[in-house]
Amino acid sequence: MVSLAAKDDIASILALVKDPEIPVLSVADLGIIRRIETGEDGHLTVVITPTYSGCPATEVIEADIANMLKLHGITDFTIRTEISPAWTTDWITTEGRRKLEEYGIAPPASKGKAALLGHEEVICPQCKSRNTELVSEFGSTACKAQYKCRDCLEPFDYFKCV
């Protein structure tokens, strides 16, 4: 049985599930948990959304969420995937952005700011220089682009803005 009051508990359980490709981020930080619904009968529904349509991590994440819930004694649940509205990097939490940067991945520019500047301002996660250069719009995973810093010369990943 899941009572309404337990929604916060569910959220904190889900916060323990890490992204398989960027293990410092929880699935909650990434903004891919859209809703937690608890029915009258106590049935729990977790609605998630994929980051990229071909992201191979999506199925792993679903399995990880299921395992984490079972580990906490919750067995009466459904995990549903919804693609609309499409995931945007603006859903990554402030906490998530901070963790990304600490991990060495430049967080995505916010859409509003990128539009204002006419381009995405990418800051080097190592030395914080704004003097950076795009190497390739495609990186080691679907969500990342490759950049390099013209000041400290370090190459780094940028979580690209979608």
Place this chain on the structure above:
Amino acid sequence: MTDQKMHFDYLLRLGDNSLILGQRLAEWCGHAPMLEEDLALTNIGLDLLGQARMLLAYAGEVEGKGRDEDRLAFHRDTMAWRNLLLLEQPNGDFAHTMARQLFFDAFQYQQFAGLCSSSDERLAGIAAKSLKEITYHRRHSTDWVIRLGDGTEESHERMQRAVDSLWGYVPEMFDMDAVDDAMVAAGIGVDVAALRGEWDRYIDEVFAEATLSRPEDSWSVRGSREGKHSEHLGYLLAEMQFLPRAYPDAKW
């Protein structure tokens, strides 16, 4: 043809386009001219595979005969495929791959932008999700065609040759048949014939910047909507479908 069958066919065409091009791009894995491109081509291929999965899964549901995305991908023979002929053409050199990609990216960008306002909400959702990725794809192929066309003498010559050799596959993208007409009438599909003007403007701009000449419209081939394919598709399917056909119960 019933409405349901036409709806199925329409989704199949969209899904097959993404799957076959995605499969072609995957062939570059480990063979691209540089590491960044190896990653880029396989990433784009993965995006296309993701689109294909959503579209084919949906097509299977609309058909209502119990075929899921895997059944549709791995257990159909050449004649049952509905992808554009352009997309099954072999990779050739890097210039060929980029010409094929640019032609399709520019087309798919417009087509999916239109599908975002489809009356079929599920299709509109898939289109909106995919369009974000296609925007990156189109920028990537555009950059390369310009860079190679406006590059060295050899890169220019090879880029021009690639564009010339694939030009005859372009008209098929903008064909309309009974299924397309019915889908447009139902508010589900996009009138692709009406997209040609904008496509030409985009491509002409790229050609101008790339110092490439627009090929003459001297030949064209079509037939994919009736399952008539070039000889290349059979080889592609043989590789893609081998495992699930040889070991029908295989699981990851």
